[in-house]
Amino acid sequence: MNVLKQGALFVRANLWIVPLVGVLVWVLFRFLDPAPPRHIAMVTGGEGGGYHQFGLALKERLAEDGLTLELHATRGSMDNLERLTADSPDVQLGLVQSGTTRLLERADLKKLEGLAALYHEPLWLFQRTGLQIERLSDLAGKRVAVGSEGSGTWAVVGSLFEARGDASRLQNLDGGNWQKLPGDAASEALEKGELDAAFFVLPADNERIAMLIANPNLELVSLVQARAYAARLTFLDHLTLTEGLLDIAGNVPRQDVELLSPVATLIANQTLHPALTSLVLEAAREVLSKGNLLDPAGAFPAAKPLELTLTGEADYYHRRGVPFLQRYLPFWIASIVDRYVVLLIPFIAIMVPLVRSMGPIYSWRMRARVFRWYAQLREVDKLIHQGNIQAEIEAQIERLHRLQDELTRVDVPLSYAHELYSLHLHVRYMINRLESMRTGAQESGSDDALE
Template sequence: SGSILGQRQVETKETLDKVTTSNKIIFATGGTGGIYYPLGGAIAKVINDADLGFEIEVKSTGGSVENARLVSSNKATLAIMQNDQAYYAMHGMVAFENRALKNIRAIASLYPETIQIITNKNSGITSVVDLKGKKIAVGAKGSGTVENTKQILEVYGISMNDIKPIYSSFSEATVLLKHNQIDAAFLTAGAPTSAVTELSESIPIKIIPIEIAKANELTARYPYYEQDVIKAGAYSGVLDDVPTVAVMAILVTNKEADNTMIYKITKTIFDNENRIKKLHEKGAYIKKESALSGISIKLHLGAAAYYNKIGIL
């Protein structure tokens, strides 16, 4: 569609040069069974439908850590990742120790990935304090969930040495809980999470709260946590709202990405909040009011320009 590009070139002149050499933009998401991939597909669809002179191609990946590396090395222009992992990448911590990726920039906050601490209703565990000495699924090795677990235990004065950690995926953790082979499990995922929904249909479950005072301590200590609530009825047998914290899934790019292009992408996403919401349930969280919620790294200049223009920055 050279004619459309021709018209646009007038407005943006040299800024589109980078884009026009290759009209394909790679968008790194996650596994096909998770949320990142279909939500990325919904975002890509509204941007592609806006006919901005480039086309977004959604790629399935291993998630946050891989996505950070893809964006940093310009193998992908857009990616979804957890804001805590983005912070670690920026500061050369955890999975990025000794190899900080300082060129990643944030575009927008997408939706909360809720920290869910699950136990059997009959376990006698009512608080994080009760987890001392217990067998606990803490997430897969190298995952963000393991760090979330450490940091949450820490504000309760518990270290990883005080528990018996089991490293496993969410679905493995729920199987272990079902068969009473562990006492509790930490999951970091948009709620409701299908693995937990299935578990709640086979055993009575309880979600352990992170009290507001402890949540405040966490958010003060680590810039990527936000307060969150698991709503009554989110799972079978969960009858009351449960206070907890969440990290945020955020949209990121490389700081070298063209400013005009990122401005247009940001604007198109927020101009189409209702469409994204219809295409994916997590789209309901994508709104201007919360666009900057839990942003843990620098904003891309193109995104910042949009937020300045609409008066939220």
């Protein structure tokens, strides 16, 4: 038998593996993550605000990578959290101020994960000149704006009073002296003398901050316990606003000011495709690469401070940068390769033992083509041992002759020929044995007739 014939026999003996591989591939593809979408949506903040401006820059940068970012302007962090935790969210990403997620229910918190801290948004406390406010306790009995309820300012101020064990003061609004006012209304009331102090959470380059600092009737409060609060509240950083940082020529501020600062954070819900995380964070890194007055170049995006647990992909990015393949291939190609590498690993793990079984199965099939004939020889053996062979001896001899003829047409590889020829010998042996028994019986019958 030539090599081609042996190959054909091997293939036929292992055709069972073809449908099995088909089912395996279907199962793996069925449970493999779908390809990343090329369109995602993000909630930012009010148009013209810092969050929305960052969103616009991020959108432009992601467009270079072929990802469309749809921006949704909102009223701020709490609106963003509500959109992200909806039962059927229409957005995947959002910008929120650190400290605001503490206002969510536990069930809603489980729907969110952190991606990165983006930049500082200091908590500014302005006072009327001469009030000498240095600690939060100095605000007792004074007229203070603490931010509108549900706002980022309200959330941070509430956390500060909770940290000092005085949450009831904010809840009761200090007997009516404290007011829940949005930023515009608070700054206007403060300038008019209707307030003694007001809290704001805004970036350092915000026009409202510049206006308040320029007002000779107002002073920026330096909190002497800023470090202590930052140590207790992990979503806040301690910052020192150095003398002259905001305006060197005008020497603003006139001395170092101790501030507490939440950060703008990028968060996601469970509808964001994991593969897009590194793409979004790398785009954010380029947008923020130059830094600002408070944030040195390259400091953000960062893993801290964050309230929410980082996704696995975000944690990897902050520790090691973009995944290996994305350093050398365009994102979409790297994503495809990465997905199919993940598919290939279990495929190989399953296929290796299957392929190894092909040889033994082929060997068993070839031997089976020979050994199945031994069943007829065993039947003859049983008849002999049971003493029933004489009644069937002619039929069995004829049956074995047919088997012998059939064996001449059996086709097996040369490596299994010795088993076929052994069967030939055994069949011949059994025929000879039966013929001897038949002759002996005939001679015995003749002797009985002569007597």
